[in-house]
Amino acid sequence: MNDRDALAARLATEFRARLGRPPAGVWAAPGRVNLMGEHTDYNDGLVLPFALDSATLVAVAPRDDDLLTCLSLDRPGGAALHTDDLRPGAVTGWPAYVLGALWALGWPQTRQPGLDIVVTSQVPPGAGLSSSAALTCAVTLAAAELTGLEPDRTTLAAAARRAETDMVGAPVGIMDQMAAMHGQTDHALLLDCRSLTFEPVPLPGQDTGLALLVVDTRISHTHAHGAYARRRTTCEDAARTLGVQALRDTTLTAVETTLVGEQQRIARHVVTEIDRVRTTVTALRHNDLTGLGETFAASQASMRDDFQISCPELDLAVDTLLDAGAHAARMTGGGFGGCTIALLPDAAVPTATTAVTAAFKTHGLTPPRAFETRPSHGATRVC
Numbered sequence: 001m002n003d004r005d006a007l008a009a010r011l012a013t014e015f016r017a018r019l020g021r022p023p024a025g026v027w028a029a030p031g032r033v034n035l036m037g038e039h040t041d042y043n044d045g046l047v048l049p050f051a052l053d054s055a056t057l058v059a060v061a062p063r064d065d066d067l068l069t070c071l072s073l074d075r076p077g078g079a080a081l082h083t084d085d086l087r088p089g090a091v092t093g094w095p096a097y098v099l100g101a102l103w104a105l106g107w108p109q110t111r112q113p114g115l116d117i118v119v120t121s122q123v124p125p126g127a128g129l130s131s132s133a134a135l136t137c138a139v140t141l142a143a144a145e146l147t148g149l150e151p152d153r154t155t156l157a158a159a160a161r162r163a164e165t166d167m168v169g170a171p172v173g174i175m176d177q178m179a180a181m182h183g184q185t186d187h188a189l190l191l192d193c194r195s196l197t198f199e200p201v202p203l204p205g206q207d208t209g210l211a212l213l214v215v216d217t218r219i220s221h222t223h224a225h226g227a228y229a230r231r232r233t234t235c236e237d238a239a240r241t242l243g244v245q246a247l248r249d250t251t252l253t254a255v256e257t258t259l260v261g262e263q264q265r266i267a268r269h270v271v272t273e274i275d276r277v278r279t280t281v282t283a284l285r286h287n288d289l290t291g292l293g294e295t296f297a298a299s300q301a302s303m304r305d306d307f308q309i310s311c312p313e314l315d316l317a318v319d320t321l322l323d324a325g326a327h328a329a330r331m332t333g334g335g336f337g338g339c340t341i342a343l344l345p346d347a348a349v350p351t352a353t354t355a356v357t358a359a360f361k362t363h364g365l366t367p368p369r370a371f372e373t374r375p376s377h378g379a380t381r382v383c
C-alpha cells in the first residue's frame, strides 16, 4: 500500500468514526509546482506546471437532507450549512474552499443532495504548492462523480477556480486547477491559459540521473492576497494603456516604448516570462541543461527585480542550490515566500539539501524543508 492509499484508508476510518457511517468514496487531487510562467496565467499567457506526488484527499457521502457539512483531520473549524444558504460570504476560512466548490458547481440551483465531507492533506498550506486548488479540485471531482454530473475536467477546473475567485475572494488564475485536474505522470503541462488547450512535455525521468528538488522556505505566503491582487490590477491597467485585451497580446518593444515606471516593470516580466515558457520547453525537448539554467536564472531575476515577488529567503535558496550544483533553480508559485524548484543531479541532492539548511542557519532563518518530487497524475478517485 503506498502513502496515498494508506492515508485514504485512514481518512475513511476517521469518516466512519466521526459520522457513524462509511464514506461513499475517497478522492484525491495533487498540489502543483510551476516550472515556468509565473503570473502569466491571468494575462492569458503560457504556463508549465506539473502535478506533485502529494495530494489533498476528501472522503464524501451524500446525505438524505440538504445539509452540507465539512471537517478536517488537520485543521480546526468546519461548517454545516443548508444548500439554500450557500452563497459568497456565507462561509469563511478553509471551509469556503470546500463549500465554494459545490456552490461553483451550481449546488443550490440544481438542488443537489446534502453531503458530508471530511478532508486531509499532504500538501502544506501557504507554501505556494497550491493546496487550495488541490482541495477545490478534489471536492469538485468527488461531487461531480457522486451525483452523476459529467462535466469534463477543464469545466471542473474552471468551477474549482470560481470557488477561489468568487467564494474565497482570491483573484487567482487557472493554472493550479488545470494542473490538479490534467497533470500527467513524468510530464509537465504546457498550458495556454487563453484557449485552455495543453500539451504534455516529458520531464527527465528517474533513469536520467536528474532529480527535481523542492525547497520550502517556510515563509508563508498567506499574507500575500493583497500583493497578488495589486500585481493583477497593474497588469490589467498596463494592458489597457497598451490598448490590448491582455498582456499576452503585446511585445517587449511596445512595453518598453509605451509604458513607464511600475506598469513597464510589471508588463516586462509578463511578456518575457511567457517567452521563457517557450524557451524552457525547447530546452527540455533538447535536453539542454545549460539553456534551462539560463532561462531559470532570467526568470528568477525578472521575478526579483521587475515583478518583485521574490524575497530574501527565496533568493538565498536559489543561489545556494546553484552553488551546490543545481543545473537550474527558481522560485515557484505566487511568490512572497513559499518554495523554490531546482533540477539537479541525483548525486547532488544530499549536498544541496545540507547546503541550503546551513545557509538558512547562517542567516538566522527557520530551517527550510527540502524534498524530492516526481511529476504525478491529476485528480482521481482513490477508493
Ligand code: GLA
Pocket: 034, 037, 038, 039, 040, 041, 042, 130, 172, 173, 174, 175, 176, 333, 334, 335
Ligand atoms: C498562484 C495562483 C496562480 C498563478 C500563480 C503565479 O498560484 O493561484 O493562478 O497566478 O500564483 O504564477
